[in-house]
Amino acid sequence: MKNEINIGLLGFGVVGSGVATILHKHQEDLIHKLGVPVKIKKILVKDATKKRDTELSEDIFTINADEVIEDPTIDLIVEVIGGTTEAKQSIERALRAGKGVVTANKDVMAQFGHELLNLADENKCDLFYEASVGGGIPLIRTLEDGLASDRIWALTGIVNGTTNFILTKMKHEKKSYEEALIEATELGFAEADPSADVDGIDAARKMAILASLAFSTVVRLEDVFVRGMKDIREGDLELAEQFGFTVKMAGSAKKDDDGIEISVEPVFIQNSHPLASVNNEFNAVYVYGDTVGETMFYGPGAGSLPTATSVTGDIVAACRNLLLGVNGKRLHAPRHFCTVKKDTQIFGRYFHRISVKDEVGVLTKLASIYSEHGASLATVIQREGDRHGGVDLIMITHHISRQQHLDIMNEMRNTPEVNGVISYYRVEGGNK
Incomplete structure (x- = not known):
């Protein structure tokens, strides 16, 4: 029986620092839940000498990935680097080294998630990725566990906080697209280059992840029909209101006997639908199942602490599996071939x-x-x-x-x- 669990943290940006804060402040709660302390032993950063507002010791930071991934005393790797190439390589190295991985990386999971999950199965490791979709909303775990006995046939919702914030400002405060985007950037809801958000690519990645899991198949990014919010024209939001609708950038995935349809695009949603009242940076996803019927999941879709909360939830799940000796026991092979509708x-x-x-x-x-x-x-x-x-x-x-x-x-x-x-x-x- 382990008397503590050591974590290697790859990245110390917005999410990584949030994870460190939660682990530090909630240490007593974690000990109560797991029976052992959970400690960050090493953190990979680009500049180890940079001054940081943290209570962590300076010698915990390193610029050498080997000191984190190859350290035999580190039990679990948490990847919050962002990007694709370096993050994917780090996850692969960790899994091949027999270490479980927690990641918040939607780009990697949307493009390479299926092969990484197979690699985790081959090496009897856990790979958790709750924070890759929906920020602080527990969507992945709900689909994997809470609704595991049901047959999910549709998902629809708002999975990008940036575009939802912009549309909220345009509708309720009559701001132009450009004005709303500037405000979103100033508040940290939009990146310096917002194209992945406003062009619908970010939401498409998340919908591919959700649809793959919900329908037990392999949905790839190129299977998603995508239109960005730049197609919204002046006067469209007012016209939608006249007809009893609200414009939202919505993701939709449906499955029936003919195949799967999956899309991300600006849509007219009837004002009486709960998704029409989801505003600002919040996300919401409707899940439709054969037996459960309709369920809705709502919460902050972005931000340091909401996303870090999901990452920490995965850390707890991975630690529990390690302590029980059941890590890597969950198989991820898809059950169905993905037939995309014409x-x-x-x-x-x-x-x-x-x-x-x-x-x-x-x-x-x-x-x-x-x-x-x-x-x-x-x-x-x-x-x-x-x-x-x-x-x-x-x-x-x-x-x-x-x-x-x-x-x-x-x-x-x-x-x-x-x-x-x-x-x-x-x-x-x-x-x-």
């Missing part, structure tokens, strides 16, 4: 905002385009003309395939009576 198999309602010439017969022409593509319209509204002599037509379809929607948009762009396609959104909720 656009012709994916259905939904769509909001179309089209600028057209203010001429007789234009509406009839557009209606014929929808009819030719087998699409029917639930709502058609003409807005007042603009100073360029055109008018906006707002159309909401009944359920059509994504392929029908894309074909209609392409034809609209090549129709002489149409000035341009301003914007379009999938519509969630409301009547079918």
